[in-house]
Amino acid sequence: MTEVAEAEALILARMPSWPSIRTATGASRGRVLREVIVAERDQPPFDRVTMDGIAISCADWSGGLRRFESIGTQAAGAPASTLTGPGQCVEIMTGAVCPAGADTIIPVERLRREPGSTIIVDETPIDRGQCIHPRGSDRRQGDRLLEAGIRIGATEIAVIASAGYADVAVAALPRVAMISTGDELVGPREPLAPYQIRSTNDFSIEASLALAGLAEVTCARLRDDETALTRAVAALHDDHDALIVSGGVSMGQFDFVPAVLERLGAELVFHRVEQRPGRPLLFAISRDAKPIFALPGNPVSALVCLTRYVIPALRHAAGLQADPMERAVLTDSVTRSGRLTYFLPVKLGWDEQGTETAEPRATNTSGDFVSLAGTDGFVELPKGRKHDPKGTVARVFRW
Template sequence: MTVPTLSEISSRLPAHNPDSLSVTQAQQWIRDFVQSVDIVETVGLHAALGRVLSEDVISPINVPAHDNSAMDGYAFRGNALTAAAREFRIVGIAYAGRKYDGPVAEGECVRVMTGAVMPADCDTVVPQELVKSANDASITLEPGVVKPGDNRRLKGEDLAAGKPALRKGKILRPADLGLLASLGIGNAPVQRRLRVAIFSTGDELRSIGERLDEGCIYDSNRYTLHGMLVRLGCEVVDMGVVKDDRESLEAALHTACESADAIITSGGVSVGEADYTKEMMAKLGDVMFWQLAMRPGRPMSFGRIASNGKSAYLFGLPGNPVAVMVTFYFFARDALLQMMGAANDPLPLMRATSQSSIRKKPGRTEYQRGILSADTNGHPQVRVTGSQGSGILRSMSEANCMIILHHEQGSVNAGDAVDVVLFDGLC
């Protein structure tokens, strides 16, 4: 399949301003450009959590395997119910894993436990707490306490043999592992973990443990990126801090390209202010430099580079710590899931009442760090964490959600409803 260039993709999209590209336009470019990495492996269930299914899993059995009781109680023929109180003679007992094999005539019943196979000819279970009276020999039922067919789970009701149990692209969660185990399936076909190389650029950056000279700062971006990538299920190649010069950057990009499926950089290379940066990217591959109509995170580069016959997608993120996290969440994250072959529905937005006014001009998307809570009536409300500067990483640590103020949206008054995305849905 021929992969389109970024220029070809841009020509198919509505008119745009390259110096102020909207968030939705940039997201569309990325979706149209990125291809999945289709390398499959089989892993045991203990190693399958968070992995992406590479094919549908078809159930080899019916779940449940037999009609069974949904309650502890008594099983009988539903046609034996009458408009008056009725006595049933107890003829046996059925346990989960040990069924009752004898016949059950009209007017007879079998004591059953939850999960027990329904005795032959029985189609109804009355829970033991609804029985009017009971002894070792019989029970008495009042009319109307159950209807024919009540409290019986049918064979194949949850999942029929030959039907898909889990679909290709599913990110496996704990319940999915339990479902596979319940079908007797011990291994899962999954996509190979995506390999993502990360490095930071900037002559002012120092790694933890190094001396912090005047005017220098510790590099935090690699640690937030590492955490977000691990939670996404990626294998991370941490290349440390790279000097902000042509030779160092080019060498790092070659190494990253040959060892990973995607590259995420923060600072320096994303801005493209130096002429050599754009020249180098043009030499290495198909990369565009964007100025996005958003806050925080205006400068960003995106594309694909190649080295020695291998290629990797490149996400050049801004250097400010909050801008790195925002651009990762709303651009890189979806692209990486797409590369994994994961079914990737849009992040769910929820509405909450803003507890204060928020100033904003239409014409750009803003992402405010927020703290979501419930008011006295249990309704969701949200407040900003305070100063929203793109270098204030503490604001992200304090927040539990992102307030999204959309491109055409203006200022928000206290009491207005706003869209929020919970951080738990981003990771």
């Protein structure tokens, strides 16, 4: 049986890399950047005024001048004016280019205007260059602004647009088929027999992938019929980039998924992991090198395996940089068998010292998905320990 860390490594080593596509910058939100963004020009591209007021030469102030001849007004987006002699000023607006010959901005609050001139009425000392954002002080033309492998959010789109990119290279979204198996599964609007249950894994898994922005998902619900399952899985495989199967993966009489995958020529990389919940987890690679994740049917197990293995694998295939490992401190002690790595649902918080905390919220069984509502994820507690005392530091995986 495979250990948790080994399973993770085997999956990442076999995941393909999704191709890059170009998309309009405005439509790139939430996608994974696949190119380096470089500065189109200096930032700021000119000596930029940061306050409304007047632009003067600091030498005039140092020489005792307080009344200045106003020779014009310059707004943001207008060409630079020029001071042509001593004692002159330009009425200036925030965001404008600093006029030639000027090197200091006096804020409007320190001024009194008279016809044809402006008087500095506040004798607070001034500094040469005040209220001016110097050209190139943020970035120089050609500087690397964003690296590939990051998620594009609002600030990243602003950077991309500022560099003049009308479109940008991003990771293509894979087409993922989400297959729920089981004769007992019934959709929300379908009649429900006493021996059947509502299907939940297809909904939760599709929601998880959509919220993560990692895939375009097609859902299918299949009965426990080996022949029909083989045909359907083969067809879905051909039309998608990856498969996620829920149910039918354990060792029961109607757990057909491992046999179906072998019949279709897939390579079983591993089957069964030393963990609880989710021990029957299977990972395979198809003959066309497409990844196949077969998750247990129990809802808690399925969501834990999706979060622990599938989402990191899809992030890896998209070229998304790994997030720093998150850890939290248990607020209560935990007792367990210790034979398997244990994934424990938790509610996250913070103590008075600012340390992240994890409040255990164990489920009754791996089918008790209702208990997951209100939790933030789970912590991973290593095998070999039967007792994890309050204060234990554990790795966190968020839903």
